Amino acid sequence: xxxxxxxxxxPPNGFDHLVVDVAALHREFPVDRPADLGxxxxxxxxxxxxxxxxxxxxxxKSWHLLRRVRLDLxxxxxxxxxxxKVLGGRPLWGVEDFYFLRNVYRMRFQAATVPDTSDAAVHxxxxxxxxxxxHLFHSVYKESLNHELRVLRTLRELQRGxxxxxxxxxxGSAPITTTLCEFLPPRGDQRIFIADIETIPFHFAAHKxxxxxxxxxxxxxxxxxxxxxxxxxxxxxxxxxxxxHLQEPLAVIEHLRELLAPGGLLFFDYVKSDATGLDTVAxxxxxxxxxxxxxxxxxxxxxxxxxxxxxxxxxxxPR
Numbered sequence: 308x309x310x311x312x313x314x315x316x317x318p319p320n321g322f323d324h325l326v327v328d329v330a331a332l333h334r335e336f337p338v339d340r341p342a343d344l345g346x347x348x349x350x351x352x353x354x355x356x357x358x359x360x361x362x363x364x365x366x367x368k369s370w371h372l373l374r375r376v377r378l379d380l381x382x383x384x385x386x387x388x389x390x391x392k393v394l395g396g397r398p399l400w401g402v403e404d405f406y407f408l409r410n411v412y413r414m415r416f417q418a419a420t421v422p423d424t425s426d427a428a429v430h431x432x433x434x435x436x437x438x439x440x441x442h443l444f445h446s447v448y449k450e451s452l453n454h455e456l457r458v459l460r461t462l463r464e465l466q467r468g469x470x471x472x473x474x475x476x477x478x479g480s481a482p483i484t485t486t487l488c489e490f491l492p493p494r495g496d497q498r499i500f501i502a503d504i505e506t507i508p509f510h511f512a513a514h515k516x517x518x519x520x521x522x523x524x525x526x527x528x529x530x531x532x533x534x535x536x537x538x539x540x541x542x543x544x545x546x547x548x549x550x551x552h553l554q555e556p557l558a559v560i561e562h563l564r565e566l567l568a569p570g571g572l573l574f575f576d577y578v579k580s581d582a583t584g585l586d587t588v589a590x591x592x593x594x595x596x597x598x599x600x601x602x603x604x605x606x607x608x609x610x611x612x613x614x615x616x617x618x619x620x621x622x623x624x625p626r
Contacts, residue, residue: 320397321395321396321397322396322397322408323407323408323411325394325395325396325440326437327394327437327440327507329435329439329505329506329507329510330435330505332393332394332507332510333505333510333526336393336510336514338505338509338510338513338514338524338525338526339513339523339524339525339526341513341514341516341517341524342392342393342514342517343517344385344388344389344392344393344514344515344517345388346384346385346388346515346517346518347518348381348488348489348518348519350379350381352369352370352373352378352379352381353379353381353489355369356369356370356489356490357489357490357491357492363456363460363490366490367454367456367490370454370489370490374451374452377402380402382447382450382451383402383405383451385447385515386399386405386447386511386515387399387405389511389514389515393510393514405444405447405448408444409441409444409445409448412438412440412441412444413441413444413445415438415441416438416439416441416442418438419433419436419438419439419441419584419585420433420583420584420585421433421434421552421584421585421586421587423582423587423588424554425554425555425589427529427530427532427533427554428529430504430529430554430587431504431505431529433585434504434506434585435505435506439506439507439585440507442479442506442507442508443480443507443508443511446479446480446482446508446511447480447511449482450480450482450485454482454485454486454489454490455482455483455485455486456486456490457620458483458486458545458547458574458620459483459486459487459490459491461574461609461620461622462543462572462574465572465608465609465622466542466543466572467570468542468570469542470497470542470543471496471497471498471542472497472498472500472539472540472541472542472543472568473487473493473497473498473499473500473541473542473543473544473545474499474500474501474502474535474539474541474543474544474545474566475499475500475501475502475544475545476502476503476535476544476545476546476549476559476563477502477503477546477547477548477549477552477553478501478502478503478509478512478545479503479506479508479509479512479548480508480509480511480512480515481501481509481512481516483545483547484499484501484512484516484522485512485515485516487499488516488519488522492519492521493519493521493522494521497521498521498523499519499521499522499523500522500523500524500525500535500537500539500541501513501516501522501523501524501525502524502525502526502527502535503526503527504526504527504528504529504533505526505528509524509526512524525537532555532558533559534562535562535566539566540566540567540568540571541566541567541568541571542568542570542571542572543571543572543573543574544563544566544567544571544572544573544574545574545575546559546563546573546574546575547574547575547576547620548576548578549575550575550576550577550578550590550594550597551577551578551580551586551587551590551591552585552586552587552590553587553589553590554587554589555589555593556577556589556590556593556594556597557593557596557597557600560575560597560600560601561600564604564605564625567624567625569625570624570625571624571625572608572622572623572624573605573622573623573624574620574621574622575621575623576610576617576618576619576620576621577594577597577598577617577618577621578617578618579591579594579615579616579617579618594614595614598612598613598614601623604625604626605623605624605625605626606623606624606625606626607621607622607623608622608623608624609621609622610622
């Protein structure tokens with residue numbers, strides 16, 4: 308055996324070349340029965356963010372300050388436990404390990420693409436390739452720097468009546484639900500559903516949110532064309548940074564229209580994409596038809612329905 312073989316790890320390994328069988332991961336640790344990682348969401352900082360007697364703006368500013376000065380590393384602790392206990396990665400001794408690995412996996416992700424196909428199984432397979440683990444690091448990194456209170460503030464402004472059922476569709480690591488649990492934890496009969504195809508970010512979302520009994524993760528499966536499988540009606544649906552990645556954006560918007568309760572709110576955006584990387588040809592080519600359906604079947608409350616430019620946060624309600 309040569310000296311290099313003695314001194315260095317041969318890939319794959321459990322650190323900078325962790326290879327995850329995503330389909331097997333979802334079978335072994337199903338999202339509807341997430342593992343208890345020992346997370347309690349009850350640190351001093353987390354109790355501050357959720358304190359109902361303090362103004363929300365004060366809590367939001369405290370969140371940014373404590374994250375910037377690294378006095379709140381709850382986001383890293385969630386990732387660290389998932390990385391080690393679920394993915395089987397080698398121990399991360401500090402947040403510097405996370406930043407290093409994020410850049411390593413990001414470099415390997417650059418050539419990832421989604422095939423030009425209407426086959427739902429092939430679409431799922433593309434999102435389960437090993438290099439897409441970069442999306443997990445990207446999602447957690449964003450979570451460490453930014454919350455989604457801009458979306459929840461808009462929800463509070465436009466909401467009419469009780470908010471009993473909420474769906475984050477195509478949720479990835481569930482940033483909106485994460486913010487909701489940090490600042491406005493669901494209580495009583497309120498139910499929050501997160502739904503996505505079986506990816507690593509979605510798997511992480513289900514496990515980090517395990518302490519919240521009112522949050523339920525629902526996988527979207529190719530055999531049902533990624534439709535939501537439960538007979539629920541929702542007061543609010545969030546579909547953010549999703550449409551440009553879909554095989555059937557028009558059919559999905561039609562489906563979300565069916566899931567909305569009367570007076571319900573649909574929050575979405577839509578990047579005007581050139582169908583490269585993980586954006587799909589259908590996401591580009593069905594853009595005009597999708598927005599035409601929205602104009603005909605919904606009333607615009609916030610934002611714009613612009614087929615010629617990328618759209619930011621847009622809120623509509625059924626006609």
